[in-house]
Amino acid sequence: MLLLLCALSDLCGKCFSMEGGVRMNAKRRPILAGNWKMNMTATQARELASKLVPLVSAVKDRDIVLGPPFTSIASVAEIIKGTNIGLSAQNLHWEDKGAFTGEISAEMLLDLGCRYVIIGHSERRQYFSETDDTVNKKVKQALKKGLLPILCVGETLAEREAGKLNEIISRQVTGGLKDISAGDMEKVVIAYEPVWAIGTGKTATPEQAQAVHAYIRSRIAAGDAAVAAALRILYGGSVKAANAAQLFDKPDIDGGLIGGASLVAEEFMAICRAAERR
Numbered sequence: 001m002l003l004l005l006c007a008l009s010d011l012c013g014k015c016f017s018m019e020g021g022v023r024m025n026a027k028r029r030p031i032l033a034g035n036w037k038m039n040m041t042a043t044q045a046r047e048l049a050s051k052l053v054p055l056v057s058a059v060k061d062r063d064i065v066l067g068p069p070f071t072s073i074a075s076v077a078e079i080i081k082g083t084n085i086g087l088s089a090q091n092l093h094w095e096d097k098g099a100f101t102g103e104i105s106a107e108m109l110l111d112l113g114c115r116y117v118i119i120g121h122s123e124r125r126q127y128f129s130e131t132d133d134t135v136n137k138k139v140k141q142a143l144k145k146g147l148l149p150i151l152c153v154g155e156t157l158a159e160r161e162a163g164k165l166n167e168i169i170s171r172q173v174t175g176g177l178k179d180i181s182a183g184d185m186e187k188v189v190i191a192y193e194p195v196w197a198i199g200t201g202k203t204a205t206p207e208q209a210q211a212v213h214a215y216i217r218s219r220i221a222a223g224d225a226a227v228a229a230a231l232r233i234l235y236g237g238s239v240k241a242a243n244a245a246q247l248f249d250k251p252d253i254d255g256g257l258i259g260g261a262s263l264v265a266e267e268f269m270a271i272c273r274a275a276e277r278r
Protein backbone atom coordinates (compact mmCIF):
# COMPACT_ATOMS: atom_id res chain seq x y z
CA MET A 1 0.00 0.00 0.00
CA LEU A 2 2.79 2.38 0.94
CA LEU A 3 4.52 1.57 -2.32
CA LEU A 4 1.35 2.43 -4.14
CA LEU A 5 1.15 5.70 -2.24
CA CYS A 6 4.71 6.55 -3.17
CA ALA A 7 4.19 5.61 -6.79
CA LEU A 8 1.01 7.63 -7.11
CA SER A 9 2.34 10.62 -5.27
CA ASP A 10 5.61 10.64 -7.17
CA LEU A 11 3.55 11.04 -10.27
CA CYS A 12 1.88 14.14 -8.91
CA GLY A 13 5.15 15.55 -7.56
CA LYS A 14 4.38 15.50 -3.82
CA CYS A 15 7.27 15.30 -1.43
CA PHE A 16 7.80 12.66 1.20
CA SER A 17 9.20 12.36 4.67
CA MET A 18 11.68 9.65 5.61
CA GLU A 19 8.82 7.93 7.41
CA GLY A 20 6.92 7.38 4.23
CA GLY A 21 4.09 9.85 4.85
CA VAL A 22 3.34 12.91 2.77
CA ARG A 23 5.32 15.69 4.41
CA MET A 24 3.36 18.23 6.46
CA ASN A 25 2.35 20.56 3.78
CA ALA A 26 1.73 24.28 3.95
CA LYS A 27 -1.45 23.63 2.01
CA ARG A 28 -2.78 21.44 4.82
CA ARG A 29 -3.91 24.06 7.26
CA PRO A 30 -3.89 22.60 10.78
CA ILE A 31 -7.17 22.26 12.65
CA LEU A 32 -7.47 22.36 16.42
CA ALA A 33 -10.96 21.28 17.32
CA GLY A 34 -12.36 21.05 20.82
CA ASN A 35 -14.94 18.32 21.34
CA TRP A 36 -16.73 19.40 24.49
CA LYS A 37 -18.80 16.19 24.55
CA MET A 38 -21.65 16.29 27.12
CA ASN A 39 -20.11 19.13 29.10
CA MET A 40 -20.95 22.81 29.51
CA THR A 41 -24.38 24.25 30.08
CA ALA A 42 -25.19 27.20 27.84
CA THR A 43 -24.07 29.55 30.62
CA GLN A 44 -20.79 27.72 31.20
CA ALA A 45 -20.20 27.50 27.44
CA ARG A 46 -20.59 31.24 27.10
CA GLU A 47 -17.99 31.76 29.83
CA LEU A 48 -15.49 29.35 28.29
CA ALA A 49 -15.90 30.77 24.80
CA SER A 50 -15.50 34.31 26.16
CA LYS A 51 -12.19 33.32 27.77
CA LEU A 52 -10.96 31.65 24.59
CA VAL A 53 -11.69 34.44 22.13
CA PRO A 54 -8.90 36.79 23.29
CA LEU A 55 -6.49 33.91 23.94
CA VAL A 56 -6.58 32.62 20.36
CA SER A 57 -7.40 35.81 18.47
CA ALA A 58 -3.84 36.16 17.14
CA VAL A 59 -3.84 32.69 15.57
CA LYS A 60 -4.20 33.15 11.83
CA ASP A 61 -2.60 30.13 10.19
CA ARG A 62 -4.65 27.40 11.87
CA ASP A 63 -8.36 26.65 12.03
CA ILE A 64 -9.66 26.74 15.57
CA VAL A 65 -13.00 25.04 16.12
CA LEU A 66 -15.25 24.59 19.15
CA GLY A 67 -17.69 21.70 19.40
CA PRO A 68 -20.20 22.41 22.18
CA PRO A 69 -23.22 20.20 22.86
CA PHE A 70 -26.35 21.11 20.86
CA THR A 71 -27.91 23.13 23.68
CA SER A 72 -24.86 25.38 23.94
CA ILE A 73 -24.24 25.99 20.24
CA ALA A 74 -26.32 29.16 20.10
CA SER A 75 -24.61 30.78 23.07
CA VAL A 76 -21.14 29.94 21.75
CA ALA A 77 -22.12 31.22 18.31
CA GLU A 78 -23.04 34.57 19.82
CA ILE A 79 -19.65 34.90 21.57
CA ILE A 80 -17.44 33.83 18.64
CA LYS A 81 -19.28 35.82 15.97
CA GLY A 82 -16.78 37.71 13.83
CA THR A 83 -13.73 35.99 15.40
CA ASN A 84 -11.29 33.44 13.99
CA ILE A 85 -13.06 30.58 15.80
CA GLY A 86 -15.29 28.14 13.91
CA LEU A 87 -18.20 26.15 15.25
CA SER A 88 -18.86 22.42 15.12
CA ALA A 89 -21.68 20.15 16.20
CA GLN A 90 -21.00 16.70 17.62
CA ASN A 91 -23.56 14.80 15.55
CA LEU A 92 -26.39 15.22 13.05
CA HIS A 93 -29.16 13.16 11.47
CA TRP A 94 -28.90 12.00 7.86
CA GLU A 95 -32.43 13.02 6.90
CA ASP A 96 -33.40 16.60 6.06
CA LYS A 97 -36.28 16.77 8.55
CA GLY A 98 -39.29 14.90 9.87
CA ALA A 99 -40.42 12.48 12.55
CA PHE A 100 -37.08 11.68 14.19
CA THR A 101 -37.67 12.56 17.84
CA GLY A 102 -34.57 13.84 19.58
CA GLU A 103 -32.54 14.26 16.41
CA ILE A 104 -30.95 17.37 14.89
CA SER A 105 -30.73 18.19 11.19
CA ALA A 106 -27.93 19.73 9.14
CA GLU A 107 -30.13 22.72 8.39
CA MET A 108 -30.63 23.39 12.11
CA LEU A 109 -26.87 23.36 12.61
CA LEU A 110 -26.20 25.61 9.65
CA ASP A 111 -28.81 28.05 10.87
CA LEU A 112 -26.91 28.38 14.17
CA GLY A 113 -23.64 29.03 12.34
CA CYS A 114 -22.02 25.59 12.44
CA ARG A 115 -19.46 24.91 9.73
CA TYR A 116 -18.25 21.50 10.92
CA VAL A 117 -19.84 18.38 12.35
CA ILE A 118 -18.10 15.53 14.18
CA ILE A 119 -19.35 12.19 12.83
CA GLY A 120 -18.82 8.63 14.01
CA HIS A 121 -17.05 9.40 17.26
CA SER A 122 -16.17 6.15 19.04
CA GLU A 123 -18.49 7.11 21.90
CA ARG A 124 -21.36 7.24 19.44
CA ARG A 125 -20.32 3.95 17.89
CA GLN A 126 -19.95 2.35 21.33
CA TYR A 127 -22.95 3.75 23.24
CA PHE A 128 -25.39 4.61 20.45
CA SER A 129 -24.78 1.74 18.04
CA GLU A 130 -23.56 3.85 15.15
CA THR A 131 -22.22 1.74 12.31
CA ASP A 132 -20.08 2.47 9.28
CA ASP A 133 -23.31 2.56 7.31
CA THR A 134 -25.03 5.22 9.45
CA VAL A 135 -21.76 7.12 9.68
CA ASN A 136 -21.55 7.11 5.88
CA LYS A 137 -25.12 8.43 5.60
CA LYS A 138 -24.27 11.25 7.98
CA VAL A 139 -21.07 12.14 6.11
CA LYS A 140 -23.06 12.31 2.87
CA GLN A 141 -25.75 14.45 4.45
CA ALA A 142 -23.18 16.85 5.91
CA LEU A 143 -21.52 17.24 2.52
CA LYS A 144 -24.84 17.64 0.71
CA LYS A 145 -25.84 20.44 3.06
CA GLY A 146 -22.46 22.20 3.15
CA LEU A 147 -21.09 21.15 6.52
CA LEU A 148 -17.51 19.89 6.79
CA PRO A 149 -17.58 16.38 8.31
CA ILE A 150 -14.92 15.40 10.83
CA LEU A 151 -15.04 11.62 10.44
CA CYS A 152 -13.70 9.80 13.50
CA VAL A 153 -12.02 6.42 13.25
CA GLY A 154 -10.05 4.38 15.75
CA GLU A 155 -9.41 0.94 17.15
CA THR A 156 -10.00 -0.47 20.62
CA LEU A 157 -7.10 -1.87 22.63
CA ALA A 158 -8.39 -5.41 22.07
CA GLU A 159 -8.43 -4.85 18.30
CA ARG A 160 -4.90 -3.43 18.35
CA GLU A 161 -3.61 -6.28 20.47
CA ALA A 162 -5.27 -8.81 18.18
CA GLY A 163 -3.28 -7.37 15.26
CA LYS A 164 -6.40 -5.91 13.65
CA LEU A 165 -5.38 -2.25 13.65
CA ASN A 166 -5.11 -1.75 9.89
CA GLU A 167 -8.18 -3.88 9.20
CA ILE A 168 -10.36 -1.80 11.55
CA ILE A 169 -9.04 1.54 10.35
CA SER A 170 -9.37 0.52 6.74
CA ARG A 171 -12.96 -0.68 7.28
CA GLN A 172 -13.99 2.50 9.07
CA VAL A 173 -12.35 4.79 6.51
CA THR A 174 -13.69 2.90 3.51
CA GLY A 175 -17.14 2.43 5.04
CA GLY A 176 -17.47 5.99 6.29
CA LEU A 177 -16.38 7.46 2.97
CA LYS A 178 -18.23 5.08 0.65
CA ASP A 179 -19.33 6.81 -2.57
CA ILE A 180 -17.85 10.18 -1.67
CA SER A 181 -16.52 11.96 -4.77
CA ALA A 182 -13.00 13.38 -5.04
CA GLY A 183 -14.53 16.86 -5.11
CA ASP A 184 -16.37 16.26 -1.85
CA MET A 185 -13.28 14.69 -0.29
CA GLU A 186 -11.71 18.15 -0.30
CA LYS A 187 -14.17 19.06 2.46
CA VAL A 188 -13.66 15.94 4.57
CA VAL A 189 -11.50 15.88 7.68
CA ILE A 190 -10.56 12.57 9.34
CA ALA A 191 -9.78 12.26 13.05
CA TYR A 192 -7.81 9.23 14.17
CA GLU A 193 -8.78 8.57 17.77
CA PRO A 194 -7.55 5.30 19.27
CA VAL A 195 -10.33 4.30 21.65
CA TRP A 196 -7.81 3.26 24.31
CA ALA A 197 -6.37 6.78 24.37
CA ILE A 198 -9.66 8.66 24.78
CA GLY A 199 -10.13 10.15 28.23
CA THR A 200 -7.62 7.70 29.68
CA GLY A 201 -4.59 9.95 29.93
CA LYS A 202 -2.83 7.34 27.80
CA THR A 203 -1.80 9.10 24.59
CA ALA A 204 -0.61 7.22 21.52
CA THR A 205 3.08 7.92 21.06
CA PRO A 206 3.80 10.31 18.20
CA GLU A 207 5.26 7.34 16.30
CA GLN A 208 2.13 5.19 16.83
CA ALA A 209 -0.12 8.04 15.75
CA GLN A 210 2.05 8.90 12.74
CA ALA A 211 2.01 5.29 11.57
CA VAL A 212 -1.80 5.18 11.54
CA HIS A 213 -2.11 8.63 9.94
CA ALA A 214 0.29 7.56 7.18
CA TYR A 215 -1.72 4.38 6.74
CA ILE A 216 -5.00 6.32 6.43
CA ARG A 217 -3.39 8.63 3.89
CA SER A 218 -2.11 5.63 1.97
CA ARG A 219 -5.62 4.12 1.84
CA ILE A 220 -6.98 7.35 0.42
CA ALA A 221 -4.02 7.66 -1.96
CA ALA A 222 -4.86 4.27 -3.40
CA GLY A 223 -7.97 5.97 -4.79
CA ASP A 224 -6.64 9.46 -5.47
CA ALA A 225 -3.15 10.69 -4.58
CA ALA A 226 -4.00 14.38 -4.83
CA VAL A 227 -6.97 13.98 -2.50
CA ALA A 228 -4.76 12.10 -0.03
CA ALA A 229 -2.05 14.75 -0.12
CA ALA A 230 -4.58 17.48 0.70
CA LEU A 231 -6.59 15.54 3.31
CA ARG A 232 -6.36 16.84 6.86
CA ILE A 233 -6.01 14.05 9.43
CA LEU A 234 -6.30 15.02 13.09
CA TYR A 235 -5.14 13.04 16.09
CA GLY A 236 -7.38 12.70 19.15
CA GLY A 237 -6.90 10.92 22.46
CA SER A 238 -5.56 12.55 25.62
CA VAL A 239 -3.94 15.44 23.74
CA LYS A 240 -2.68 18.04 26.20
CA ALA A 241 -0.33 21.00 26.14
CA ALA A 242 2.50 18.76 27.36
CA ASN A 243 2.33 16.27 24.46
CA ALA A 244 0.79 18.32 21.63
CA ALA A 245 3.97 19.65 20.02
CA GLN A 246 5.55 16.19 19.59
CA LEU A 247 2.35 14.86 18.02
CA PHE A 248 1.84 17.84 15.71
CA ASP A 249 5.47 17.64 14.63
CA LYS A 250 4.77 14.42 12.75
CA PRO A 251 4.36 14.81 9.00
CA ASP A 252 0.92 13.26 8.65
CA ILE A 253 -0.67 14.78 11.77
CA ASP A 254 -2.53 17.92 10.77
CA GLY A 255 -3.87 19.00 14.14
CA GLY A 256 -6.00 17.58 16.90
CA LEU A 257 -9.48 16.73 18.09
CA ILE A 258 -9.26 17.52 21.75
CA GLY A 259 -11.65 16.41 24.47
CA GLY A 260 -10.94 17.07 28.15
CA ALA A 261 -8.13 19.58 27.58
CA SER A 262 -10.41 21.74 25.42
CA LEU A 263 -12.56 22.50 28.46
CA VAL A 264 -9.76 24.52 30.06
CA ALA A 265 -9.12 27.76 28.17
CA GLU A 266 -5.39 28.09 28.87
CA GLU A 267 -4.73 24.43 28.10
CA PHE A 268 -6.61 24.60 24.80
CA MET A 269 -4.77 27.81 23.89
CA ALA A 270 -1.41 26.12 24.58
CA ILE A 271 -2.42 23.19 22.35
CA CYS A 272 -3.43 25.61 19.58
CA ARG A 273 -0.04 27.31 19.85
CA ALA A 274 1.75 23.95 19.70
CA ALA A 275 0.38 23.42 16.22
CA GLU A 276 2.40 26.30 14.84
CA ARG A 277 4.25 25.26 11.71
CA ARG A 278 7.97 24.81 12.24
Ligand code: 13P
Pocket residue numbers: 035121193197198199200201236237238239257258259260261
Ligand atom coordinates in the same frame (compact mmCIF):
# COMPACT_ATOMS: atom_id res chain seq x y z
P1 13P B 1 -9.77 13.31 25.33
O1 13P B 1 -8.89 14.40 24.75
O2 13P B 1 -10.51 13.72 26.55
O3 13P B 1 -9.00 12.04 25.48
O4 13P B 1 -10.90 13.01 24.23
C1 13P B 1 -10.53 12.84 22.91
C2 13P B 1 -11.75 12.82 22.09
O5 13P B 1 -12.54 11.87 22.17
C3 13P B 1 -12.01 13.94 21.19
O6 13P B 1 -13.05 13.68 20.33
